[in-house]
Amino acid sequence: MKTVKRFFALLMLNILSLPYILMAQDGGTYIDNMDVQDSSYMEQDLLAGAEQSGSNSTVIIVVVVIVVVVVAVFLFLKKKKK
Amino acid sequence: MNRYIDILTARNSFFVSLLLAAVLLTFLAPKAAVNVDEQLHYPHAKKVVNWYFTGGEDISCLETPVTNLKYYGQSVDNYTALINRVFSIDNEFRARHFTGAFFFLILMFFAGLIAYQLTGSFWVSTLTVISMLAMPRLFGQAFGNLKDIPFATGYMAGVYFIIRFIKELPRPKWRTTTWLGFAIAFTISLRAGGLILFAYLGLAVVAYIISKPFYLKHIVSTKLCLVRLLGQGAVIVIIGYFAGLLFWPFALRDVFRNPLESLSMMEHYKVSIRQIFEGELLWSTQLPWYYLPKWILISTPEFIISGFLICIILLTIFWAKPVRIRLSKQLYSELFVFFTLLFPIIYVIIIGSNLYSGVRQMLFVLPLFAVFSSVGIFKLLNSNYRNIVKFPIVILFFILMILPVKHQAETFPADYIYFNSVSGGNKKAWSNYEYDYYFHSIKKSSDYLIELIGDEEITVATNCNLSNYFENVPNIKYQYSRYLERSSEDWDYGLFGVNYIHPFQLKNKTWQSSQIIKTFYHRGNPVAVLLKRSDKNDFNGISEIAEGNMESGEVLIRKAIKTDPKNVWLFVYLAKVYLGQNELEKFDSILKKGFEIHPFYEPLYLLKAQRLFDEKKYGKSLETLDQLIEINPRYKNAARLLKAVKDKLDK
Structure with missing residues (x-):
């Protein structure tokens, strides 16, 4: 009888601790790897859109700069003639 | 004329x-x-x-x-x-x-x-x-x-x-x-x-x-x-x-x-x-x-x-x-x-x-x-x-x-690291600005190591790719390792540039391992350190944990912490063991000690968030993950837990 009682007690203990075991296992799956990178090749941030990207407008900027310089030179010369 | x-x-x-x-x-x-x-x-x-x-x-x-x-x-x-x-x-x-x-x-x-x-x-x-x-x-x-x-x-x-x-x-x-x-x-x-x-x-x-x-x-x-x-x-x-x-x-x-x-x-x-x-x-x-x-x-x-x-x-x-x-x-x-x-x-x-x-x-x-x-x-x-x-x-x-x-x-040859007196000079720049980003200081320190070991067969770990310094030395084997995670690799000597270390650790001197046998300075600032491993309890402990032998791993890591008490990576592994064993008081205590060494260390936040997730405190877990993302938006290891938390919160 004593053996049966012990057996049932052990069984109950295991059943009661099952949620904790499952939780720990469930948790463990998310922290297999914890290393911290120093550089990131082609990886994006964890939050989508968190990284700001500049505008890809080389030609526009170059053209704008040329126009500005040309206008500046033109105005400068106009002033000179006066 | x-x-x-x-x-x-x-x-x-x-x-x-x-x-x-x-x-x-x-x-x-x-x-x-x-x-x-x-x-x-x-x-x-x-x-x-x-x-x-x-x-x-x-x-x-x-x-x-x-x-x-x-x-x-x-x-x-x-x-x-x-x-x-x-x-x-x-x-x-x-x-x-x-x-x-x-x-x-x-x-x-x-x-x-x-x-x-x-x-x-x-x-x-x-x-x-x-x-x-x-x-x-x-x-x-x-x-x-x-x-x-x-x-x-x-x-x-x-x-x-x-x-x-x-x-x-x-x-x-x-x-x-x-x-x-x-x-x-x-x-x-x-x-x-x-x-x-x-x-x-x-x-x-x-x-x-x-x-x-x-x-x-x-x-x-x-x-x-x-x-x-x-x-x-x-x-x-x-x-x-x-x-x-x-x-x-x-x-x-x-x-x-x-x-x-x-x-x-x-x-x-x-x-x-x-x-x-x-x-x-x-x-x-x-x-x-x-x-x-x-x-x-x-x-x-x-x-x-x-x-x-x-x-x-x-x-x-x-x-x-x-x-x-x-x-x-x-x-x-x-x-x-x-x-x-x-x-x-x-x-x-x-x-x-x-x-x-x-x-x-x-x-x-x-x-x-x-x-x-x-x-x-x-x-x-x-x-x-x-x-x-x-x-x-x-x-x-x-x-x-x-x-x-x-x-x-x-x-010379680390002369490119120059900060003018307008900015306060090199002394003030160290730990505030990127210092020896090209790892020039590894040249002198590697020469020192080669002379130090003589004919001894060793593995040397470094946190850069400069294996060239050891290519013509047959008794030295090169191994890459990040500095903070050095305990995960098998090496005898570690030659690390003082790079990629958080300014908090640099300013509070919590980055320095007790295994350092020589520090190399540049204008009075540490730029490289040479470590000698007295034992491999840290590496063996982490290996045991990786194989699922938590108890023996815990014993070895506790021993390693005694030898190298500021090794935050060991605290991470110990906390991981306690989380797995559901020993939450011990987990909290170790996590606290880890944060004292490095309050911005990503794995500690991840473990904390995991614990809160396990307790079904999803909101708080997300808060912790948000803190982690603010510190390091590219910490990819948090991605799975973040997704799991968001799924639970239907976000």
Whole structure:
């Protein structure tokens, strides 16, 4: 009888601790790897859109700069003639 | 006659300064350090050379999904690989360092010629050469940086020949035209950013023609002149564009699309590297817009800043004078060169380019600072100010030059790490700004280690890729390891650069392992440490845990913590064990100790968030993860837990 009682007690203990075991296992799956990178090749941030990207407008900027310089030179010369 | 003799003497002084520079570079090249980029670009260069030798069969140089190296022209790296292969040179890095020295010499030559174009005096050219030798951020990378220094050479050569081309209008010489084409080609062959020289040429020509409309009439009305100019334009475009692609396999595969794709790629470089800036550890993609201007301000030598300011002040005073007086023949050259200095800086700020490693990627504008600084001193000496004003300033300029020169003499081959006294010097910069990002200090420390171990068979771990220092030492095996995670690797000695360590740890000295047997200093700041492992309890403990033997792992790690109490990685593993065993009190205690050592360490936050998740406190778990993401938005290991938490919260 004593053996049966012990057996049932052990069984109950295991059943009661099952949620904790499952939780720990469930948790463990998310922290297999914890290393911290120093550089990131082609990886994006964890939050989508968190990284700001500049505008890809080389030609526009170059053209704008040329126009500005040309206008500046033109105005400068106009002033000179006066 | 006297004037002629004066000019001749000045010209000689310029060439003598270059000759002395050549002697100095030749003497120092064999003693220079190998940098971490060399270990990245040189193996790629060998693959590029093999692409040509195999007639395009070996395409390994085109398969670079992680490093993006196919987007670099890196022609000088490729030349060195070719030379080393053809002549079977044993000491490959030495050959590379002599090549770097050669291009630095050419860089000084063209900077001197630009200075001459601006002032008509070779004395200014001489001063420019001397100034560049005393710029640690330039000179310190002359040997090993075979992409930024040669790019600067090409850029300066391009600017110089554009000035010559414009001055020779309406009938530029064919020799100038051809040289301009090759200068542009060379610059493009290093980086697609060299394409900007075409835009500079176009801008200079248009501005010149608008300023002198009669030249336009002359060109259009004289058929021969027009045809000649059109022909010269075509030569510049053909040589400049196509010759620049000859040693660039990726560009050759699609000569029109791929170089532009490369340019776009370089402008928004996706590779992010953690950098210390203003006392914070940030990803390079997170750095503020003023990163570059601030770096220029804190790392440019004091004498260059003072000379540059003098130049700006005198130019401003000059511009305040009546228009008639202002219109000198130097006007266009000065404005144009000033534009080539400012435009790249403003441009990268506007487009939000991903910059890192201080001013390294923008090294090509630094010679122009030297040019304008020298021009400033020249203009001051030729001004009408009284001698009592002029001479003390000039004397101060040369006294200030002693500061970087002394620094270089004391710290070579890690002399490029220079912070001016305006910023508080190197002492204040350490732990607040990126320090030895090129790992030059590993040279001296590796020499020390090799001498220390003698014939002992060892494995050495380092947190950089500089395995070259141990290649010819058969009893040393190289192993890569990040510094904080060093316990996860099997090694006997650890040689670590003080890099990628959080400023909190640096300032509070919680980064220092008790296993350090020697610290290497640079101007009083630790730059490298040598560790000797007394036992392998840490490594064995982590291995046991990885195999699921938690109890034996815990015992070993507890022992290891006693030996190395500031090893935060061990606290991470111990906390992981307790979380797995559901011993939450012990878990909390260990986590607390871990946070005391490193309050910004990502794995500790991840473990804390995991614990809260296990307790079904999803909101708090998300809060912890948000804290973690704020510290490090690229900590990929948190992604799974973040998703799980969000799923639970239906976000």
